[in-house]
Amino acid sequence: MPPYCHNVKREQFLKKRLTTEQRKILTDHSALYNRLPEDLKTKLEGLMHVFLHEVDFEVDGFSEVTEEMRICVAAEACVLILTRGYDSYSQLRRVCIYKKLVRKNKKIAGSANRYEVKLDWHSCLQGMRWGADNHNVILHEFAHVLDQADDAEAQSIPVAVDSIADRRKWKEVIAREYPKIKAAQVYSLVHTIDKYALTSNAEFFSCATESFFERSKELRQYNPEIYELLQDYYGLDPLQWEEAKSQRDSQLTFIKTFGPLLFLLLVTAAILILGMYDYISTGGILCCFAPVLSILLYIWWTLNVPTSDSR
Numbered sequence: 119m120p121p122y123c124h125n126v127k128r129e130q131f132l133k134k135r136l137t138t139e140q141r142k143i144l145t146d147h148s149a150l151y152n153r154l155p156e157d158l159k160t161k162l163e164g165l166m167h168v169f170l171h172e173v174d175f176e177v178d179g180f181s182e183v184t185e186e187m188r189i190c191v192a193a194e195a196c197v198l199i200l201t202r203g204y205d206s207y208s209q210l211r212r213v214c215i216y217k218k219l220v221r222k223n224k225k226i227a228g229s230a231n232r233y234e235v236k237l238d239w240h241s242c243l244q245g246m247r248w249g250a251d252n253h254n255v256i257l258h259e260f261a262h263v264l265d266q267a268d269d270a271e272a273q274s275i276p277v278a279v280d281s282i283a284d285r286r287k288w289k290e291v292i293a294r295e296y297p298k299i300k301a302a303q304v305y306s307l308v309h310t311i312d313k314y315a316l317t318s319n320a321e322f323f324s325c326a327t328e329s330f331f332e333r334s335k336e337l338r339q340y341n342p343e344i345y346e347l348l349q350d351y352y353g354l355d356p357l358q359w360e361e362a363k364s365q366r367d368s369q370l371t372f373i374k375t376f377g378p379l380l381f382l383l384l385v386t387a388a389i390l391i392l393g394m395y396d397y398i399s400t401g402g403i404l405c406c407f408a409p410v411l412s413i414l415l416y417i418w419w420t421l422n423v424p425t426s427d428s429r
């Protein structure tokens with residue numbers, strides 16, 4: 119297809135939106151999607167349509183590619199290109215999802231080059247579900263794709279070959295940070311970026327990407343240089359999403375907690391006022407209060423029962 123037609127087609131896909139069912143798949147599975155602000159979710163949906171149109175999905179060990187697999191992988195992969203645009207994945211052709219991904223007799227979570235990504239589905243589900251454990255194989259493998267997109271080299275320098283100043287900056291930051299991760303491993307100390315980053319030069323960028331989205335606060339606090347480098351590269355600030363989300367959560371908790379109580383107080387006041395003006399007898403008031411008290415008791419009980427896992 120000529121480049122012009124190709125771009126027109128992409129422009130059309132970028133305007134498309136997900137269905138309610140597709141959004142539900144994401145809200146059910148992806149902690150990262152649930153953290154995204156609404157404007158970025160809208161942008162993500164368009165990029166996902168381009169991705170789903172241009173990338174082939176295959177499975178190994180499963181009978182078919184499911185909608186859940188396509189939507190989840192496309193969403194997490196496209197978070198990385200929310201502001202960079204689809205060109206970063208132009209060379210990507212195939213995603214293969216395995217029931218059990220093995221390399222050299224060892225089970226692995228994923229692998230990637232700029233044309234193809236292989237993913238172990240169980241690891242994908244775990245990575246998406248736990249949004250703050252520093253492990254997300256989909257983000258990790260697609261960061262490898264970005265790293266190799268420009269120069270086919272997996273060396274944790276994802277910026278363009280001709281951007282000399284940017285490349286120098288990346289090299290300098292990596293040269294300063296790598297020894298810190300190594301020291302943390304040697305002395306059994308904690309570093310925000312997983313020690314898997316030490317496996318090879320290629321792993322630093324992928325592991326740092328996982329931390330950027332899943333441990334934003336710690337990375338910003340303890341490794342601000344890396345955070346800023348990734349913030350510039352991705353054009354995103356996930357720390358802001360966490361703050362916005364926690365504000366939304368506290369507002370919702372307030373409404374959920376005090377909304378029903380306020381309603382019951384109003385009902386109680388109305389019953390008492392009707393009683394004062396002899397519209398209701400004492401027996402009537404007691405009858406009215408019985409269900410009100412039961413509901414209050416129920417609310418107190420639900421508020422005090424500990425909730426299970428919060429995603």
Ligand SMILES: [Zn+2]
Nearest residue numbers: 258262321324
């Ligand atoms: Zn890797």
